[in-house]
Amino acid sequence: MTEQEAVEQGIAELASEAFVVGFPLVFDLEQVGRFTHEGLGAVPPTPFNAFGHARTLAGPETTFVSVNNDTLYSIAQLDLSIGPVRLTVPAVGDRYYVLQFVDAWTNNFAYVGTRATGSAAGEFLLVPPGWEGEQADDDPTVIRFPTRVGTVVGRWAVAGEDDLPAVHALQDATALTPTLETFAPPAGIPEVAAGPTEALTFFERLRVWSREFPPADHDRDALATYEPIGLTGATPIAELPEGVRDALEEGYAVGKQALESSLHTTVPTTGGWQVNLHVFDYNTDFFEVGALDSRGWQLTDPTTRYARRAGAALGGLWGNHGYEAAYFPTYVDAAGEQLSGARVYRLRLSPTPPVHAFWSLTMYDVPHFFLVTNPIGRYSIGDRTPGIVYDDDGGLTITISATRPDDAKAAANWLPAPEGEFRPLLRLYAPGPAVLEGSYRLAPIERTDSIDSADSIDSIDSIDSIEDSITDEETR
Structure with a gap:
Protein backbone atom coordinates (compact mmCIF):
# COMPACT_ATOMS: atom_id res chain seq x y z
CA MET A 1 0.00 0.00 0.00
CA PRO A 268 -31.25 -8.35 22.09
CA THR A 269 -34.33 -10.36 21.19
CA THR A 270 -36.88 -12.35 23.15
CA GLY A 271 -39.19 -14.59 21.17
CA GLY A 272 -37.94 -12.81 18.05
CA TRP A 273 -38.97 -9.39 19.39
CA GLN A 274 -36.33 -6.71 19.73
CA VAL A 275 -36.66 -5.93 23.41
CA ASN A 276 -34.95 -2.65 24.23
CA LEU A 277 -36.69 -0.02 26.30
CA HIS A 278 -33.62 2.18 26.04
CA VAL A 279 -33.24 2.71 22.30
CA PHE A 280 -33.85 6.47 22.67
CA ASP A 281 -31.69 6.94 25.77
CA TYR A 282 -28.75 8.64 24.05
CA ASN A 283 -29.63 12.06 25.51
CA THR A 284 -27.29 12.55 28.48
CA ASP A 285 -27.21 16.35 28.67
CA PHE A 286 -30.57 18.08 28.33
CA PHE A 287 -33.43 17.48 30.77
CA GLU A 288 -36.38 19.84 30.88
CA VAL A 289 -39.90 19.24 32.19
CA GLY A 290 -41.08 15.64 31.83
CA ALA A 291 -37.69 14.21 30.79
CA LEU A 292 -36.25 11.87 33.41
CA ASP A 293 -32.70 12.77 34.45
CA SER A 294 -31.87 9.28 35.67
CA ARG A 295 -28.86 7.10 34.89
CA GLY A 296 -31.27 4.26 34.29
CA TRP A 297 -32.50 6.15 31.23
CA GLN A 298 -29.15 7.36 29.90
CA LEU A 299 -26.79 5.56 27.54
CA THR A 300 -23.36 7.00 28.24
CA ASP A 301 -20.97 4.54 26.53
CA PRO A 302 -19.66 6.45 23.47
CA THR A 303 -18.77 3.21 21.67
CA THR A 304 -22.46 2.29 21.41
CA ARG A 305 -24.24 5.61 21.94
CA TYR A 306 -23.63 7.04 18.48
CA ALA A 307 -24.59 3.84 16.70
CA ARG A 308 -27.74 3.58 18.83
CA ARG A 309 -28.68 7.18 18.10
CA ALA A 310 -28.22 6.76 14.36
CA GLY A 311 -30.19 3.51 14.31
CA ALA A 312 -33.01 5.10 16.28
CA ALA A 313 -33.19 7.97 13.79
CA LEU A 314 -33.27 5.67 10.78
CA GLY A 315 -35.72 3.15 12.21
CA GLY A 316 -37.97 5.43 14.26
CA LEU A 317 -37.25 9.14 13.98
CA TRP A 318 -38.93 11.19 16.75
CA GLY A 319 -39.66 8.12 18.86
CA ASN A 320 -40.32 8.52 22.59
CA HIS A 321 -38.33 7.39 25.59
CA GLY A 322 -39.39 3.97 26.88
CA TYR A 323 -41.07 5.43 29.94
CA GLU A 324 -43.43 7.40 27.66
CA ALA A 325 -43.99 4.75 25.02
CA ALA A 326 -42.32 1.35 24.66
CA TYR A 327 -41.54 0.02 21.19
CA PHE A 328 -41.04 -3.67 20.34
CA PRO A 329 -40.34 -4.46 16.66
CA THR A 330 -39.73 -7.87 15.15
CA TYR A 331 -38.50 -9.11 11.80
CA VAL A 332 -38.68 -12.86 12.39
CA ASP A 333 -41.03 -15.66 13.38
CA ALA A 334 -40.57 -18.24 16.13
CA ALA A 335 -38.17 -20.20 13.92
CA GLY A 336 -36.01 -17.13 13.33
CA GLU A 337 -37.10 -16.76 9.70
CA GLN A 338 -37.87 -13.38 8.12
CA LEU A 339 -41.58 -12.53 8.26
CA SER A 340 -43.16 -12.62 4.81
CA GLY A 341 -46.61 -12.16 3.32
CA ALA A 342 -46.16 -15.48 1.55
CA ARG A 343 -46.97 -17.14 4.89
CA VAL A 344 -49.67 -17.05 7.57
CA TYR A 345 -48.86 -16.26 11.20
CA ARG A 346 -50.44 -16.11 14.62
CA LEU A 347 -49.53 -13.95 17.62
CA ARG A 348 -51.10 -14.80 20.95
CA LEU A 349 -51.01 -12.08 23.61
CA SER A 350 -51.95 -13.63 26.95
CA PRO A 351 -52.08 -11.55 28.98
CA THR A 352 -52.40 -8.52 26.78
CA PRO A 353 -49.75 -5.81 27.35
CA PRO A 354 -50.06 -3.98 30.72
CA VAL A 355 -50.32 -0.24 30.06
CA HIS A 356 -51.68 2.89 31.73
CA ALA A 357 -52.90 4.26 28.37
CA PHE A 358 -53.25 1.83 25.41
CA TRP A 359 -51.30 -0.54 23.14
CA SER A 360 -51.27 -1.45 19.45
CA LEU A 361 -49.48 -3.62 16.89
CA THR A 362 -48.76 -1.82 13.61
CA MET A 363 -47.71 -3.35 10.29
CA TYR A 364 -44.81 -1.90 8.24
CA ASP A 365 -43.11 -2.95 5.05
CA VAL A 366 -39.37 -3.60 4.73
CA PRO A 367 -37.04 -1.82 4.15
CA HIS A 368 -38.87 1.53 4.23
CA PHE A 369 -41.00 0.91 7.36
CA PHE A 370 -44.10 2.47 5.78
CA LEU A 371 -47.73 1.54 6.40
CA VAL A 372 -49.11 -1.00 3.95
CA THR A 373 -52.18 -0.69 1.72
CA ASN A 374 -54.71 -3.46 2.42
CA PRO A 375 -58.34 -4.28 1.52
CA ILE A 376 -59.87 -3.41 4.91
CA GLY A 377 -57.86 -0.26 5.63
CA ARG A 378 -56.50 -1.66 8.90
CA TYR A 379 -52.89 -0.69 9.58
CA SER A 380 -52.77 -1.56 13.28
CA ILE A 381 -54.66 -3.65 15.81
CA GLY A 382 -54.88 -3.12 19.55
CA ASP A 383 -57.02 -2.78 22.63
CA ARG A 384 -59.11 -0.02 21.02
CA THR A 385 -59.76 -1.79 17.70
CA PRO A 386 -63.53 -2.16 17.14
CA GLY A 387 -64.86 -5.70 16.74
CA ILE A 388 -61.86 -7.68 17.98
CA VAL A 389 -62.67 -10.96 19.73
CA TYR A 390 -60.83 -11.93 22.92
CA ASP A 391 -60.03 -15.49 23.95
CA ASP A 392 -61.82 -17.12 26.88
CA ASP A 393 -58.87 -16.35 29.18
CA GLY A 394 -58.89 -12.65 28.24
CA GLY A 395 -55.94 -12.98 25.87
CA LEU A 396 -55.99 -12.00 22.20
CA THR A 397 -54.99 -14.11 19.22
CA ILE A 398 -54.01 -12.03 16.16
CA THR A 399 -53.78 -13.49 12.66
CA ILE A 400 -51.12 -11.91 10.43
CA SER A 401 -51.29 -12.64 6.70
CA ALA A 402 -51.53 -11.03 3.28
CA THR A 403 -54.87 -12.68 2.56
CA ARG A 404 -58.02 -12.36 4.65
CA PRO A 405 -58.67 -15.41 6.89
CA ASP A 406 -61.80 -17.49 6.26
CA ASP A 407 -62.52 -18.08 9.95
CA ALA A 408 -64.75 -15.34 11.41
CA LYS A 409 -62.77 -14.87 14.64
CA ALA A 410 -59.45 -14.84 12.80
CA ALA A 411 -60.86 -12.28 10.35
CA ALA A 412 -62.02 -10.06 13.25
CA ASN A 413 -58.49 -10.17 14.67
CA TRP A 414 -56.68 -9.91 11.34
CA LEU A 415 -53.67 -7.63 10.86
CA PRO A 416 -53.12 -7.45 7.08
CA ALA A 417 -49.55 -7.90 5.85
CA PRO A 418 -47.91 -6.98 2.54
CA GLU A 419 -47.07 -9.68 0.04
CA GLY A 420 -43.35 -9.19 0.63
CA GLU A 421 -41.25 -8.95 3.79
CA PHE A 422 -42.58 -6.97 6.73
CA ARG A 423 -41.84 -5.77 10.26
CA PRO A 424 -44.62 -5.38 12.84
CA LEU A 425 -44.07 -2.93 15.70
CA LEU A 426 -45.79 -3.21 19.09
CA ARG A 427 -46.33 0.12 20.88
CA LEU A 428 -47.22 0.42 24.55
CA TYR A 429 -48.28 3.93 25.62
CA ALA A 430 -47.55 4.74 29.26
CA PRO A 431 -46.25 1.19 29.84
CA GLY A 432 -46.90 -0.40 33.22
CA PRO A 433 -44.28 -1.50 35.76
CA ALA A 434 -44.19 -5.07 34.45
CA VAL A 435 -43.02 -3.74 31.08
CA LEU A 436 -40.46 -1.30 32.47
CA GLU A 437 -39.08 -3.92 34.87
CA GLY A 438 -38.85 -6.55 32.12
CA SER A 439 -41.15 -9.15 33.66
CA TYR A 440 -43.76 -8.93 30.89
CA ARG A 441 -42.82 -11.35 28.12
CA LEU A 442 -44.05 -11.46 24.55
CA ALA A 443 -44.69 -14.77 22.80
CA PRO A 444 -43.08 -15.22 19.37
CA ILE A 445 -45.03 -14.82 16.14
CA GLU A 446 -45.75 -18.34 14.92
CA ARG A 447 -46.12 -19.58 11.39
CA THR A 448 -49.39 -21.51 11.05
CA ASP A 449 -49.58 -22.45 7.37
CA SER A 450 -47.17 -25.40 7.67
CA ILE A 451 -47.25 -26.53 11.31
CA ASP A 452 -49.74 -28.26 13.58
CA SER A 453 -51.60 -25.68 15.65
CA ALA A 454 -51.67 -27.66 18.92
CA ASP A 455 -47.99 -28.52 18.69
CA SER A 456 -47.25 -24.86 17.95
CA ILE A 457 -49.02 -23.64 21.10
CA ASP A 458 -47.26 -26.23 23.24
CA SER A 459 -43.90 -25.19 21.82
CA ILE A 460 -44.03 -21.62 23.12
CA ASP A 461 -42.63 -22.54 26.55
CA SER A 462 -39.66 -24.35 25.05
CA ILE A 463 -39.03 -21.50 22.62
CA ASP A 464 -39.09 -19.02 25.50
CA SER A 465 -36.55 -21.08 27.44
CA ILE A 466 -34.22 -21.14 24.45
CA GLU A 467 -34.65 -17.39 23.96
CA ASP A 468 -33.91 -16.86 27.66
CA SER A 469 -30.51 -18.47 27.31
CA ILE A 470 -29.74 -16.60 24.10
CA THR A 471 -30.75 -13.23 25.54
CA ASP A 472 -28.78 -13.86 28.74
CA GLU A 473 -25.70 -14.63 26.67
CA GLU A 474 -26.15 -11.54 24.49
CA THR A 475 -26.57 -9.15 27.38
CA ARG A 476 -23.79 -10.35 29.72
Missing part, protein backbone atom coordinates in the same frame (compact mmCIF):
# COMPACT_ATOMS: atom_id res chain seq x y z
CA THR A 2 1.37 3.39 -0.98
CA GLU A 3 1.47 6.30 1.44
CA GLN A 4 -1.33 8.01 -0.49
CA GLU A 5 -3.48 4.88 -0.37
CA ALA A 6 -2.94 4.62 3.37
CA VAL A 7 -3.98 8.24 3.83
CA GLU A 8 -7.13 7.73 1.80
CA GLN A 9 -7.96 4.56 3.72
CA GLY A 10 -7.63 6.48 6.97
CA ILE A 11 -9.91 9.20 5.63
CA ALA A 12 -12.48 6.59 4.57
CA GLU A 13 -12.46 5.04 8.05
CA LEU A 14 -12.98 8.42 9.70
CA ALA A 15 -15.71 9.25 7.19
CA SER A 16 -17.60 6.04 8.00
CA GLU A 17 -17.53 7.01 11.69
CA ALA A 18 -18.58 10.56 10.86
CA PHE A 19 -21.53 9.24 8.89
CA VAL A 20 -22.86 7.41 11.96
CA VAL A 21 -22.20 10.32 14.32
CA GLY A 22 -23.73 12.91 11.99
CA PHE A 23 -26.60 10.92 10.50
CA PRO A 24 -29.21 11.92 13.12
CA LEU A 25 -28.58 15.65 12.57
CA VAL A 26 -28.70 15.44 8.78
CA PHE A 27 -31.68 13.09 8.62
CA ASP A 28 -33.62 15.06 11.22
CA LEU A 29 -33.12 18.45 9.55
CA GLU A 30 -33.98 17.00 6.15
CA GLN A 31 -37.30 15.89 7.64
CA VAL A 32 -37.81 19.25 9.37
CA GLY A 33 -37.32 21.03 6.04
CA ARG A 34 -39.54 18.53 4.28
CA PHE A 35 -42.27 19.12 6.86
CA THR A 36 -42.31 22.88 6.40
CA HIS A 37 -42.53 22.52 2.60
CA GLU A 38 -44.45 19.28 2.04
CA GLY A 39 -46.08 18.33 5.33
CA LEU A 40 -46.16 14.83 6.72
CA GLY A 41 -48.94 12.60 5.49
CA ALA A 42 -52.18 14.05 6.82
CA VAL A 43 -50.32 16.94 8.48
CA PRO A 44 -50.21 19.82 5.96
CA PRO A 45 -47.10 21.90 5.19
CA THR A 46 -46.67 24.25 8.13
CA PRO A 47 -44.25 27.17 8.64
CA PHE A 48 -41.95 27.40 11.62
CA ASN A 49 -43.47 28.21 15.02
CA ALA A 50 -46.97 26.93 14.28
CA PHE A 51 -48.70 23.60 14.75
CA GLY A 52 -49.74 21.54 11.78
CA HIS A 53 -52.56 19.16 12.68
CA ALA A 54 -53.52 15.84 11.15
CA ARG A 55 -57.30 15.59 11.02
CA THR A 56 -57.29 11.95 9.95
CA LEU A 57 -55.19 9.01 11.08
CA ALA A 58 -52.03 8.17 9.14
CA GLY A 59 -52.21 5.75 6.22
CA PRO A 60 -49.97 4.35 3.46
CA GLU A 61 -49.78 7.80 1.87
CA THR A 62 -47.78 8.93 4.91
CA THR A 63 -44.27 8.08 3.75
CA PHE A 64 -42.50 8.55 7.08
CA VAL A 65 -40.52 5.87 8.91
CA SER A 66 -42.60 3.90 11.42
CA VAL A 67 -45.40 6.48 11.53
CA ASN A 68 -48.07 5.52 14.05
CA ASN A 69 -51.72 4.88 13.28
CA ASP A 70 -52.94 5.15 16.89
CA THR A 71 -53.16 8.89 17.32
CA LEU A 72 -53.66 12.16 15.55
CA TYR A 73 -50.45 14.08 15.12
CA SER A 74 -49.94 17.73 15.95
CA ILE A 75 -46.44 18.69 14.84
CA ALA A 76 -44.57 21.97 15.10
CA GLN A 77 -41.11 22.89 13.91
CA LEU A 78 -39.73 25.56 16.24
CA ASP A 79 -37.16 28.15 15.19
CA LEU A 80 -36.35 30.26 18.22
CA SER A 81 -34.22 32.74 16.30
CA ILE A 82 -37.27 35.00 16.75
CA GLY A 83 -37.02 34.71 20.56
CA PRO A 84 -39.08 32.81 23.14
CA VAL A 85 -42.40 31.29 22.14
CA ARG A 86 -45.31 30.64 24.50
CA LEU A 87 -46.99 27.21 24.34
CA THR A 88 -50.61 26.91 25.51
CA VAL A 89 -52.22 23.51 26.09
CA PRO A 90 -55.89 22.82 26.96
CA ALA A 91 -57.37 20.59 29.63
CA VAL A 92 -57.79 17.10 28.15
CA GLY A 93 -59.75 15.17 30.78
CA ASP A 94 -58.96 11.45 30.80
CA ARG A 95 -57.62 11.38 27.23
CA TYR A 96 -53.98 10.39 26.73
CA TYR A 97 -51.79 12.90 24.93
CA VAL A 98 -48.11 13.82 24.77
CA LEU A 99 -46.11 16.70 23.32
CA GLN A 100 -42.58 15.42 22.81
CA PHE A 101 -39.69 17.87 22.36
CA VAL A 102 -36.78 16.84 20.10
CA ASP A 103 -33.68 18.88 19.30
CA ALA A 104 -31.81 18.95 15.99
CA TRP A 105 -29.59 16.05 17.09
CA THR A 106 -32.73 13.98 17.92
CA ASN A 107 -32.38 14.25 21.71
CA ASN A 108 -35.74 13.96 23.49
CA PHE A 109 -35.31 16.73 26.06
CA ALA A 110 -38.82 17.53 27.38
CA TYR A 111 -42.37 16.17 27.57
CA VAL A 112 -45.70 17.87 28.17
CA GLY A 113 -48.73 15.62 28.51
CA THR A 114 -50.69 13.09 30.52
CA ARG A 115 -47.70 11.32 32.07
CA ALA A 116 -45.39 14.30 32.42
CA THR A 117 -47.55 17.28 33.39
CA GLY A 118 -51.07 15.93 33.87
CA SER A 119 -54.39 16.63 32.20
CA ALA A 120 -54.96 20.25 33.27
CA ALA A 121 -54.56 23.28 31.00
CA GLY A 122 -51.16 24.95 31.13
CA GLU A 123 -48.65 27.35 29.63
CA PHE A 124 -44.95 26.92 28.92
CA LEU A 125 -42.23 29.29 27.68
CA LEU A 126 -39.99 27.79 24.99
CA VAL A 127 -36.61 29.56 24.94
CA PRO A 128 -33.51 29.33 22.70
CA PRO A 129 -30.01 28.25 23.77
CA GLY A 130 -28.32 30.83 25.94
CA TRP A 131 -31.54 32.60 26.96
CA GLU A 132 -31.01 34.64 30.13
CA GLY A 133 -34.42 36.17 30.72
CA GLU A 134 -35.74 36.70 34.20
CA GLN A 135 -38.60 34.58 35.48
CA ALA A 136 -41.15 35.36 38.17
CA ASP A 137 -42.71 32.68 40.36
CA ASP A 138 -46.03 32.87 38.53
CA ASP A 139 -44.48 32.77 35.04
CA PRO A 140 -44.99 29.72 32.81
CA THR A 141 -42.64 26.76 33.12
CA VAL A 142 -39.55 27.41 30.98
CA ILE A 143 -38.43 24.77 28.48
CA ARG A 144 -34.88 25.42 27.24
CA PHE A 145 -34.09 24.21 23.73
CA PRO A 146 -30.59 22.72 23.22
CA THR A 147 -30.59 23.87 19.57
CA ARG A 148 -32.20 26.87 17.91
CA VAL A 149 -34.38 24.59 15.78
CA GLY A 150 -36.36 21.78 17.38
CA THR A 151 -39.45 19.67 16.84
CA VAL A 152 -42.58 19.25 18.96
CA VAL A 153 -44.39 16.01 18.14
CA GLY A 154 -47.89 15.86 19.59
CA ARG A 155 -49.93 12.67 19.73
CA TRP A 156 -53.61 12.57 20.72
CA ALA A 157 -55.34 9.27 21.46
CA VAL A 158 -58.39 8.73 19.24
CA ALA A 159 -61.15 6.29 20.13
CA GLY A 160 -62.56 6.12 16.59
CA GLU A 161 -64.10 8.21 13.84
CA ASP A 162 -66.80 9.57 16.18
CA ASP A 163 -64.07 10.85 18.49
CA LEU A 164 -62.31 12.96 15.85
CA PRO A 165 -64.26 16.22 16.42
CA ALA A 166 -63.35 16.22 20.12
CA VAL A 167 -59.68 15.74 19.28
CA HIS A 168 -59.85 18.45 16.64
CA ALA A 169 -61.09 20.88 19.30
CA LEU A 170 -58.12 20.02 21.53
CA GLN A 171 -55.72 20.47 18.64
CA ASP A 172 -57.17 23.88 17.84
CA ALA A 173 -56.78 24.96 21.48
CA THR A 174 -53.06 24.09 21.44
CA ALA A 175 -51.20 27.25 20.43
CA LEU A 176 -47.74 28.71 19.91
CA THR A 177 -47.39 32.47 20.36
CA PRO A 178 -44.16 34.48 19.83
CA THR A 179 -43.40 36.77 22.76
CA LEU A 180 -41.40 39.37 20.81
CA GLU A 181 -42.67 41.58 18.02
CA THR A 182 -40.53 41.23 14.93
CA PHE A 183 -40.95 41.50 11.19
CA ALA A 184 -37.92 39.32 10.54
CA PRO A 185 -38.77 35.78 9.48
CA PRO A 186 -37.25 32.79 11.30
CA ALA A 187 -33.68 32.10 10.20
CA GLY A 188 -34.59 28.52 9.29
CA ILE A 189 -32.16 25.82 8.18
CA PRO A 190 -29.23 26.89 5.97
CA GLU A 191 -29.90 25.81 2.42
CA VAL A 192 -27.54 23.09 1.16
CA ALA A 193 -28.27 22.14 -2.40
CA ALA A 194 -27.88 18.57 -3.56
CA GLY A 195 -24.36 17.85 -4.71
CA PRO A 196 -23.09 15.55 -7.48
CA THR A 197 -23.49 12.45 -5.30
CA GLU A 198 -25.51 11.32 -2.30
CA ALA A 199 -22.37 11.00 -0.19
CA LEU A 200 -21.00 14.45 -0.91
CA THR A 201 -24.42 15.98 -0.32
CA PHE A 202 -24.59 14.28 3.06
CA PHE A 203 -21.16 15.44 4.19
CA GLU A 204 -21.75 19.00 3.03
CA ARG A 205 -24.99 19.10 5.02
CA LEU A 206 -23.18 17.69 8.01
CA ARG A 207 -20.45 20.32 7.67
CA VAL A 208 -22.86 23.25 7.38
CA TRP A 209 -25.55 22.14 9.80
CA SER A 210 -23.20 20.98 12.57
CA ARG A 211 -21.71 24.49 12.60
CA GLU A 212 -25.16 26.09 12.72
CA PHE A 213 -26.61 23.70 15.30
CA PRO A 214 -23.82 22.71 17.71
CA PRO A 215 -24.39 19.53 19.72
CA ALA A 216 -23.67 18.86 23.39
CA ASP A 217 -20.11 19.67 24.48
CA HIS A 218 -18.82 16.09 24.51
CA ASP A 219 -20.32 15.53 21.06
CA ARG A 220 -18.38 18.55 19.81
CA ASP A 221 -15.22 16.72 20.82
CA ALA A 222 -16.26 13.79 18.64
CA LEU A 223 -16.93 16.09 15.68
CA ALA A 224 -13.55 17.76 16.16
CA THR A 225 -11.84 14.48 15.24
CA TYR A 226 -13.26 14.84 11.71
CA GLU A 227 -11.96 18.36 11.16
CA PRO A 228 -8.62 17.16 9.65
CA ILE A 229 -10.53 15.52 6.78
CA GLY A 230 -12.62 18.63 6.11
CA LEU A 231 -15.99 17.59 7.55
CA THR A 232 -16.41 20.45 10.02
CA GLY A 233 -14.31 23.26 8.55
CA ALA A 234 -15.05 26.31 6.45
CA THR A 235 -14.14 24.74 3.08
CA PRO A 236 -17.08 23.28 1.11
CA ILE A 237 -16.82 19.55 0.54
CA ALA A 238 -16.92 20.05 -3.21
CA GLU A 239 -13.64 22.00 -2.98
CA LEU A 240 -11.70 19.30 -1.15
CA PRO A 241 -9.04 17.38 -3.11
CA GLU A 242 -10.31 14.65 -5.38
CA GLY A 243 -8.60 11.90 -3.38
CA VAL A 244 -10.33 13.11 -0.20
CA ARG A 245 -13.70 13.18 -1.93
CA ASP A 246 -13.17 9.65 -3.23
CA ALA A 247 -12.34 8.50 0.29
CA LEU A 248 -15.47 10.21 1.61
CA GLU A 249 -17.52 8.29 -0.93
CA GLU A 250 -16.01 5.03 0.29
CA GLY A 251 -16.53 5.90 3.95
CA TYR A 252 -20.13 6.92 3.31
CA ALA A 253 -20.92 3.58 1.67
CA VAL A 254 -19.37 1.62 4.54
CA GLY A 255 -21.10 3.70 7.23
CA LYS A 256 -24.47 3.51 5.52
CA GLN A 257 -24.28 -0.25 5.11
CA ALA A 258 -23.28 -0.70 8.74
CA LEU A 259 -26.11 1.52 9.94
CA GLU A 260 -28.77 -0.27 7.91
CA SER A 261 -27.59 -3.70 9.01
CA SER A 262 -27.44 -2.61 12.65
CA LEU A 263 -31.23 -2.37 12.78
CA HIS A 264 -31.35 -6.16 12.61
CA THR A 265 -28.38 -7.11 14.73
CA THR A 266 -27.69 -4.76 17.64
CA VAL A 267 -30.73 -5.28 19.85
